[in-house]
Amino acid sequence: xxxxxIASVNxxxxxxxxxxxxxxxxxxxxxxxxxxxxxxxQFYTEAAxxxxxxxxxxxxxxxxxxGEAVGFASYGQLEPGIFKLHKLYVNPDRQGKGLGAxxxxxxxxxxxxxxxxxxxxxxxxxNKNAIAFYYKTGFYLLKNxxxxxxxxxxxxxxxxxxxx
Numbered sequence: 001x002x003x004x005x006i007a008s009v010n011x012x013x014x015x016x017x018x019x020x021x022x023x024x025x026x027x028x029x030x031x032x033x034x035x036x037x038x039x040x041x042q043f044y045t046e047a048a049x050x051x052x053x054x055x056x057x058x059x060x061x062x063x064x065x066x067g068e069a070v071g072f073a074s075y076g077q078l079e080p081g082i083f084k085l086h087k088l089y090v091n092p093d094r095q096g097k098g099l100g101a102x103x104x105x106x107x108x109x110x111x112x113x114x115x116x117x118x119x120x121x122x123x124x125x126x127n128k129n130a131i132a133f134y135y136k137t138g139f140y141l142l143k144n145x146x147x148x149x150x151x152x153x154x155x156x157x158x159x160x161x162x163x164x
Contacts (some may be wrong), residue, residue, distance in 0.1 A: 019044050025092050059074060063103055073085065075119070083116050088121075118161050120160070125156050
């Protein structure tokens with residue numbers, strides 16, 4: 001039985017725990033251990049997550065399967081009518097079982113009640129599993145972009161959109 005909890009700053013430790021289960025296994029072979037370490041230090045510290053929740057107004061959700069936290073996502077408004085899916089992560093041992101699609105449907109339903117027309121996201125050009133997942137759930141390729149994230153590192157991404 002899947003359930004969703006709207007996360008707050010009180011859930012930062014759980015978000016970090018889930019992140020550290022997913023990121024090294026998912027990204028070390030794509031972007032390298034050094035860049036993974038750098039990005040975790042930039043985007044997943046308590047201060048960074050607190051800022052995302054409180055200042056940037058990212059909506060975090062945590063997904064539970066029979067009481068066990070198995071994934072999370074965050075999203076926020078980019079501009080009128082367009083939201084960005086900032087994060088979507090599912091424990092590697094639970095991937096391929098419909099949890100990611102459940103999260104996308106949940107977010108779509110939340111956004112559909114307003115004036116949102118599109119959900120946008122970035123995905124690494126070499127993250128073939130995620131790319132296949134996003135195509136399967138109805139996203140389409142909008143463009144490619146390379147983002148300088150500092151310390152000599154870049155995010156080399158596809159930008160996908162989903163019509164709401």
